[in-house]
Amino acid sequence: SQQGEEDPQALSIQEGENATMNCSYKTSINNLQWYRQNSGRGLVHLILIRSNEREKHSGRLRVTLDTSKKSSSLLITASRAADTASYFCATDAGSNYQLIWGAGTKLIIKP
Amino acid sequence: DTAVSQTPKYLVTQMGNDKSIKCEQNLGHDTMYWYKQDSKKFLKIMFSYNNKELIINETVPNRFSPKSPDKAHLNLHINSLELGDSAVYFCASSQDRGLTEAFFGQGTRLTVV
Numbered sequence: 475s476q477q478g479e480e481d482p483q484a485l486s487i488q489e490g491e492n493a494t495m496n497c498s499y500k501t502s503i504n505n506l507q508w509y510r511q512n513s514g515r516g517l518v519h520l521i522l523i524r525s526n527e528r529e530k531h532s533g534r535l536r537v538t539l540d541t542s543k544k545s546s547s548l549l550i551t552a553s554r555a556a557d558t559a560s561y562f563c564a565t566d567a568g569s570n571y572q573l574i575w576g577a578g579t580k581l582i583i584k585p
Numbered sequence: 586d587t588a589v590s591q592t593p594k595y596l597v598t599q600m601g602n603d604k605s606i607k608c609e610q611n612l613g614h615d616t617m618y619w620y621k622q623d624s625k626k627f628l629k630i631m632f633s634y635n636n637k638e639l640i641i642n643e644t645v646p647n648r649f650s651p652k653s654p655d656k657a658h659l660n661l662h663i664n665s666l667e668l669g670d671s672a673v674y675f676c677a678s679s680q681d682r683g684l685t686e687a688f689f690g691q692g693t694r695l696t697v698v
Contacts, residue, residue, distance in 0.1 A: 507686070516589075516675055516689035517628075560626060572641050573687065575628040 479576050480563060486582040493550040495579040497563030498543075504566045506539060507573070508548050511560045520548075520561075550581075558583045588612050591676045591690035598666055599698055606661045606693045608676030616640075617659040618687070619651060620675040628675070634659050635681075666697045 481496045497506070505524045509517040523530045523539045523546065530537045536549040550557055560580045564573040591608040598604055610617060618641075619631040632651045633641035639651070648664040659676060676690040 514692075516691045517677075517687075518689070519686040522686060562628065572630050572633060572643075578626050 480561070480579040482579060483577070484580045484582070486584060487553060489553055489555055489583050489585050491553055493553050493557070493581055493583075495548045495561050495581070497546045497548070497576055499546075499563075499565045499574075499576075500544065501565075503541075506546050506566075507564045508535075508537060508546075509562045509564060511562065511578070513559070517562065553581075553583045555583050555585050557581060589676055589678055589688050589690040591674075591693055593693060594691060595694050595696075597696045597698065600666055600668060602666050603662070603664045604666060604695075605663070606674055606676075606695075608659050608661070608690060610657055610676075610678040610688070612678055612680075612688060613657075614678040614688070615656060615681050616679045617653065617656070618677040618679075619659065619661050620677060621645075622673045622675060622692070624672070632659075632661075663695075666695075668697050671695055671697045 479498050485493060487493055503525055505522055507522045508520040510520055511517045521530055521532050521535055521537050523537050525541055528539055534551045539546045560578040562575055562578045564575045589610045616635045618633045620628050621631055622628045630643055631645050634653045636656050637653045650662045653659045673692045673694050675692050677687045679685050679687045
């Protein structure tokens with residue numbers, strides 16, 4: 475079953491602008507992960523944030539987690555054409571040892 | 586060296602055929618997965634193996650049978666292929682069952698005609 479829902483489904487911005495994607499989920503989690511998928515390729519792990527963390531940074535990426543609202547956001551600053559991809563959030567399912575995925579946000583960076 | 590490699594990358598086959606997709610990881614991970622990604626990009630787990638033992642078997646037709654000869658390999662065999670099986674299938678691995686970072690293969694685009 476799908477737990478994560480990304481918002482927006484698609485986002486098109488100019489190079490250099492910031493891109494923000496959101497993820498909402500339904501049940502309690504241990505951690506939440508963000509992945510990137512370039513067209514025709516496999517998914518690449520970007521960042522993992524644990525349920526007791528509120529914010530995490532990795533290079534131009536900033537992830538926040540609000541467990542009270544069951545939501546997370548991924549901010550990409552100073553976007554580049556190479557950031558064009560689909561971005562997915564994935565949450566664990568507690569003791570079931572599986573990740574549950576959203577449908578992804580398709581990000582297009584216009585040069 | 587590719588961390589998680591799966592073959593073939595493309596597979597076009599007729600309905601009713603039997604086909605296999607192979608996956609190998611050289612990361613020394615204990616856990617491997619098969620995912621199906623449909624045309625709307627939804628990613629759904631099919632199977633998960635930990636140290637050659639099946640730990641997740643989601644509701645997939647029993648025409649799909651995973652086989653793990655050792656913990657570095659997890660192959661997917663599909664019998665009596667149907668049109669609805671057309672999708673991209675991804676193999677992935679992670680260090681353990683604790684839902685750490687997952688590493689994905691490049692995917693196998695299966696087209697059933």
